Amino acid sequence: MDPLLSVRDLKVEFDTRHGRVTALAGISLDVMPGETLGIVGESGCGKSITALAMMGLIPNPPGHLTDGQIVFEGEDITRASPRRMRQLRGRDISMIFQEPMTSLNPVFTAGDQIAEAIMLHQDVSKKEAWEEAVELLRVVGIPEPRRRAASYPHEMSGGMRQRVMIAMAISCRPKVLIADEPTTALDVTVQAQIFDLMRDIQEKFGVAIVMITHDMGAIAEMADRVAVMYAGRVIEQGRADDILDDPRHPYTSGLIGCIPALGREAASAERLPPLAEIPGVVPPLHLLGAGCAFADRCPLVHDRCRRERPPLAPHGMAAQEFLGGHAVACHAAEREIAA
Amino acid sequence: MGASGYILRRLGYGVILLLGVVVLNFLLIHAAPGDPAEVIAGEMGGATQEMMDKIRADYGLDKPLIVQLGLYLGGVVTGDLGESYFFNQPVIELIGARIVPTILLVVAAQMIAITLGVGMGVLAARRPQGAWSAFVSVFSTIGYAAPVFWTGLMLIILFASMLPLFPVEGMESARFSGGPILYALDVLHHLFLPALTLGIIFLAQYARLSRASMIDVLGADYVRTARAKGLSERKVTFKHALRNAVLPIMTVAGIQFGNLISGALLVETVFNWPGMGRLAFDSVLRRDYPTLLGVLFFAALMVVVANLLTDLGYRLADPRIRTGGSRK
Ligand SMILES: Nc1ncnc2c1ncn2[C@@H]1O[C@H](COP(=O)(O)OP(=O)(O)OP(=O)(O)O)[C@@H](O)[C@H]1O
Ligand SMILES: [Mg+2]
Numbered sequence: 001m002d003p004l005l006s007v008r009d010l011k012v013e014f015d016t017r018h019g020r021v022t023a024l025a026g027i028s029l030d031v032m033p034g035e036t037l038g039i040v041g042e043s044g045c046g047k048s049i050t051a052l053a054m055m056g057l058i059p060n061p062p063g064h065l066t067d068g069q070i071v072f073e074g075e076d077i078t079r080a081s082p083r084r085m086r087q088l089r090g091r092d093i094s095m096i097f098q099e100p101m102t103s104l105n106p107v108f109t110a111g112d113q114i115a116e117a118i119m120l121h122q123d124v125s126k127k128e129a130w131e132e133a134v135e136l137l138r139v140v141g142i143p144e145p146r147r148r149a150a151s152y153p154h155e156m157s158g159g160m161r162q163r164v165m166i167a168m169a170i171s172c173r174p175k176v177l178i179a180d181e182p183t184t185a186l187d188v189t190v191q192a193q194i195f196d197l198m199r200d201i202q203e204k205f206g207v208a209i210v211m212i213t214h215d216m217g218a219i220a221e222m223a224d225r226v227a228v229m230y231a232g233r234v235i236e237q238g239r240a241d242d243i244l245d246d247p248r249h250p251y252t253s254g255l256i257g258c259i260p261a262l263g264r265e266a267a268s269a270e271r272l273p274p275l276a277e278i279p280g281v282v283p284p285l286h287l288l289g290a291g292c293a294f295a296d297r298c299p300l301v302h303d304r305c306r307r308e309r310p311p312l313a314p315h316g317m318a319a320q321e322f323l324g325g326h327a328v329a330c331h332a333a334e335r336e337i338a339a
Numbered sequence: 340m341g342a343s344g345y346i347l348r349r350l351g352y353g354v355i356l357l358l359g360v361v362v363l364n365f366l367l368i369h370a371a372p373g374d375p376a377e378v379i380a381g382e383m384g385g386a387t388q389e390m391m392d393k394i395r396a397d398y399g400l401d402k403p404l405i406v407q408l409g410l411y412l413g414g415v416v417t418g419d420l421g422e423s424y425f426f427n428q429p430v431i432e433l434i435g436a437r438i439v440p441t442i443l444l445v446v447a448a449q450m451i452a453i454t455l456g457v458g459m460g461v462l463a464a465r466r467p468q469g470a471w472s473a474f475v476s477v478f479s480t481i482g483y484a485a486p487v488f489w490t491g492l493m494l495i496i497l498f499a500s501m502l503p504l505f506p507v508e509g510m511e512s513a514r515f516s517g518g519p520i521l522y523a524l525d526v527l528h529h530l531f532l533p534a535l536t537l538g539i540i541f542l543a544q545y546a547r548l549s550r551a552s553m554i555d556v557l558g559a560d561y562v563r564t565a566r567a568k569g570l571s572e573r574k575v576t577f578k579h580a581l582r583n584a585v586l587p588i589m590t591v592a593g594i595q596f597g598n599l600i601s602g603a604l605l606v607e608t609v610f611n612w613p614g615m616g617r618l619a620f621d622s623v624l625r626r627d628y629p630t631l632l633g634v635l636f637f638a639a640l641m642v643v644v645a646n647l648l649t650d651l652g653y654r655l656a657d658p659r660i661r662t663g664g665s666r667k
């Protein structure tokens with residue numbers, strides 16, 4: 001099966017006070033039709049930039065997509081015209097954001113904002129679009145959808161606003177739905193409801209979901225496959241079960257160690273020293289050297305890690321072949337496999 | 340409380356405010372040096388003590404100040420603003436003949452300032468680092484700093500001698516003949532320069548404010564959402580962003596109305612525009628206190644009405660205010 005969306009060696013740079021910094025240093029990902037791909041990593045590792053690149057929404061200036069491809073259904077959308085991109089956005093690829101409180105326009109009603117997206121991409125009357133918006137609000141589980149359609153964002157809770165965002169994002173039956181930390185700003189019970197809703201929607205519409213999160217718990221719950229990012233790179237990738245049961249990268253192990261009460265400690269504890277939390281922070285992008293970006297925080301670090309950056313996957317394997325397989329960018333993991 | 344309750348409450352505040360303004364103006368003017376009786380006597384061509392006493396009695400100037408104030412307030416409430424010392428005509432009639440040109444001038448200037456200013460600011464915000472943006476910043480600083488009479492004189496020089504397209508004096512052509520439509524056009528033609536002069540000063544502020552407000556709003560999350568829907572940049576800018584960016588501009592527009600009216604006083608003098616500004620100016624020189632008080636009263640009334648309209652407009656434009664007010 002061909003991937004629906006594949007990112008190849010994508011490089012994104014930003015002009016900053018420190019000169020040009022690399023936010024994405026050549027990442028590759030595949031999204032298969034109807035699956036959920038989780039992208040996980042700490043703050044600042046480039047998750048949102050990856051998502052915005054897929055939408056063609058890297059802010060420019062200061063951002064530049066300097067290399068690589070994003071292929072959607074056979075078309076390299078990094079080369080698409082702005083007009084073509086506008087057609088795809090919201091219709092074939094849509095996105096929901098981390099900040100439900102501020103992502104809806106305060107001066108328009110929820111119904112108007114959903115209907116606007118419908119009218120933009122479909123040949124329907126205003127009235128039909130409104131009826132469809134009400135129906136979508138019902139689908140995303142908003143009580144009294146007809147009344148709520150006429151409400152303004154400030155009259156709704158964060159969870160409800162995120163449901164409105166989801167209704168808007170699925171209004172044109174997209175093939176890919178990118179969810180950038182959709183529950184970070186919401187409290188725990190609401191988080192679980194939103195995850196349930198996303199699973200329902202995936203079942204109903206067969207949409208592929210790209211779930212961005214910094215929480216391995218969310219990955220365990222939602223994802224079929226996972227890409228773990230660190231400092232602008234994918235450092236481990238594979239099926240969610242494989243990675244959760246048998247993480248190869250010390251960073252991934254650390255993230256799994258951060259899952260509260262998941263009962264996976266036993267599996268990983270034998271292999272690696274347990275990490276309740278990963279000490280240290282992601283180094284600033286303009287200070288990244290030649291070696292592994294995780295070296296300074298890594299419990300298994302050795303000389304080679306500081307000199308030479310480990311490539312993703314055992315040597316020589318093409319990105320395409322990762323699919324279904326388990327790939328990791330770590331010298332320590334490689335030695336272990338060789339041994 | 341619903342919208343009508345809100346309006347009633349605001350109207351009540353407006354009335355109290357106006358009464359306060361009337362009392363303060365009255366006391367201030369009576370604290371100023373100069374005896375109106377002398378001025379009136381001067382107009383009549385002589386000033387014997389006997390005449391002065393008679394004048395004081397006729398105009399009620401011999402009564403204690405507090406009584407005069409009470410009489411004046413009573414008049415105001417019943418729509419009587421007294422008689423002009425100079426014209427010997429009810430003040431209300433004098434103002435009635437001049438208020439329309441002033442409103443015309445102020446509204447036209449405000450419209451010029453807002454449309455041009457917001458247009459300039461919005462275009463500048465689309466490329467904050469661009470040349471146009473820099474031009475708008477410089478232009479608005481100069482426009483803001485330049486005094487009204489200087490701008491007016493420059494425009495007069497420009498249009499009177501170099502580019503005589505627009506009349507620089509009065510509100511209508513002498514010996515005008517033609518139908519009402521032609522007359523309206525004639526007035527508009529005369530209105531152009533005074534309104535532009537008055538507008539330019541405020542235009543600069545709107546340009547600066549809307550540039551800043553628009554840059555702010557264009558970075559908002561909901562603008563990103565609008566783009567993520569696939570909307571064109573034009574729709575994103577003029578529908579999603581501008582609707583939010585105008586909110587602070589509306590607030591300032593309301594506040595500026597007062598300044599606009601005092602600016603109109605100068606502009607009317609420069610362009611010989613037959614409005615209340617000229618009347619106020621002349622009344623000061625003639626110590627025609629009732630007329631001056633009347634003009635000030637109407638100026639305050641216009642400001643109060645303008646602010647009320649701005650508030651109502653703001654409630655229409657910002658749903659958060661609308662429901663916020665009704666919850667209280
Ligand atoms: N507008 C910008 N200008 C300069 N640098 C930027 C800009 N946007 C993002 N970056 C840089 O790109 C890197 C990746 O940012 P990104 O927003 O993708 O992080 P993230 O993984 O989504 O983090 P978070 O979990 O906090 O959302 C960051 O280090 C950030 O400094
Ligand atoms: Mg992010």
